[in-house]
Amino acid sequence: MSLVVQKFGGTSLADAERIRSVADHVARTRRQGFEVVVVVSAMGRETDELLHLAAQVSDVQPGRELDMLITAGERKAMALLCMALAELDCPSSSFTGSQAGLITDTLHTRAKILEVRSERLRQALESGRVPVVGGAQGVSSDRDVTFLGRGGSDTTAVALAHALGADVCELYTDVSGVFTADPRIEPSARKLRELSFEEMLEMSASGCPKPETRSVEFARNHAVPLHVRSSFTWEPGTWVVSAEEAEKRRAEESSMEQAIISAVVHDTSEAKVTVTHVPDRPGIAARLFRSLADEHVNVGMIEQNVSIGGTTDISFTVPKAFLDVSLQVCRSHAEEIGANDVLADPDVANVSLIGAGMKTHPGIAATMFETLADEAINIEMISTSPIRISCVVHSDDVERAVQSLHAAFGL
């Protein structure tokens, strides 16, 4: 029998009515002859509400306790979904991350999965039940409850799909798939039928909000086919598969021209930091970025200008929430290493072109730069990968950049 893992996000489970609607879909999938494992997030905005409550109670929030608090959200959702399934005569059992055998490291609030011991889920499946698993949670080697971090339910779903050998991992969300651009900015954006893991990973890392980057990495590393789709329309969404499979599916859609570029993605969550007149000696940059890493700053794009007169400028992007700590780190280093100044620019945005076809088609970068130049949009930084070109622009220009690129590449 085919096995499908279905993950439902918070908006898909926001209230009693939506929970019943999800139960109906799960029961229907089962009647169609599939074995189903369900992964749920907390209802609606409950995780935010719990964090708000914690902030009201205390300024000190030990990670172990924060994880205990937050994971209460998924427990509620999974128990309620099982009740709704019971009303539909669909036998099910809820499982915490611990009960589902998700063993993690001990890094609270952002634990990583070490191992999936899936015996209990297999037993439930064998006895004809639908296991409903609380997402984004596990139990550490210290027997403590751990949280995988925001969006971690996607990772739970992919990890279970891999461990159980599922045929597909369906990620249900409030949009009907992955689009060629954000439809709020570009009204003619199209839903993509398929993407390769590599394209999806570049898109997630470049600002596409769903699915979570970590889950795409996991899916790529273990070749778990993903299907990103809507729990509001239930229509087919976007498949994320191996490059080979994506290529094959695209070829089958004979009426469609092969696209070189799959999508335009933008990201306004980062800020730019520039350290000027850094002495151009080996090890200087390494020390700076090690110090940033020590403060858990996830550096995005890095650019180092050509050295002039023995010094160079280093620019990089960081999440806006980490701008202040990044500036502190840079300023303390600037003094030590004799750099001139540390500049911050929070008003930047990142625009990226993603496309597996890019590798074999010259001139993509040139067309991108020309398109932006025609719109009088200044490019502040550039970064590339074999299937992506990203430009940092002023945040005021980001909508025009997305729209003009979407048109220029015929998306």
Add this chain to the structure above:
Amino acid sequence: MSLVVQKFGGTSLADAERIRSVADHVARTRRQGFEVVVVVSAMGRETDELLHLAAQVSDVQPGRELDMLITAGERKAMALLCMALAELDCPSSSFTGSQAGLITDTLHTRAKILEVRSERLRQALESGRVPVVGGAQGVSSDRDVTFLGRGGSDTTAVALAHALGADVCELYTDVSGVFTADPRIEPSARKLRELSFEEMLEMSASGCPKPETRSVEFARNHAVPLHVRSSFTWEPGTWVVSAEEAEKRRAEESSMEQAIISAVVHDTSEAKVTVTHVPDRPGIAARLFRSLADEHVNVGMIEQNVSIGGTTDISFTVPKAFLDVSLQVCRSHAEEIGANDVLADPDVANVSLIGAGMKTHPGIAATMFETLADEAINIEMISTSPIRISCVVHSDDVERAVQSLHAAFGL
């Protein structure tokens, strides 16, 4: 070092401010040189809210899922209290029922504790931490999450106090102790300084809402001293101890006269059922009450009238919520056994006198009946134990009954 178990109910943890206030009290107790283990209920009315949510989602609520849902409430409370303790530099760790080693049977929604494996709590205490345990929850021999039932946090607290050899189990609530009568009905009601386990058990079973009856039973069976007190005033409350210890303490309060009667308790939660003209043959009553037990009806008082002409009337009280099912059971039996009729009276109340001194003082019952007669209150049923006399009266008469008895016995 002395060890104290402190249990805080929902109203004591209703919001962020109250949680901080509880944390302050726990930290203060610890600074006074006590080891402390804390047990928490869910915040405020959260358990009710979760049950309401479940009712919205589904008419079918498997016990396993209901328990998973409800226990989320205590998890939140315990994590938040640990955060508040962290801010006060009081090291603590939260523990679910499962983590605290509360092993229960598999009877969901009303599980019973089979065993307490307290190693993790002992380790936490030894490392100088305050364990904060989610009340009313455990893990079953099937590795499922179980709920001990409403008010089960009191039982958790007493069970842990016994397992850890605590010197006292403090039950913090929204009243400052156990009173000679309900102060809402009898304004001159006094707080009792001490009670024997047996008296407290009779009071709990006769309608005194706190502490939970089961926890008092457990405390009596294992001689765990209880201290029922308020988390709003923090003043000393009522001690519940062995009969010998209660006697000793009362003797020490030399200025006070030895009370024969400790309190008047009333209960309006039950209804009366009467089956008329039951054939007076052995085994008839047994079959009726077995059938009621099979439907989980907790029968209170039972009275069988003198047999007249080979038939008798059987009256008994049941919780109002079980009146309908009790009537069904009785009616199906009435036909079978040839009884005449089944009558229901929901408008009854139970008034009880409790007092360890009662055993050796004749005339208590007579004074009780005279007092009620003087108030023209009709007695519908009577039941007694060595330290209790209970009368069922019309519910309209209950307040006058409590007031007149409180005065008549000089409470």
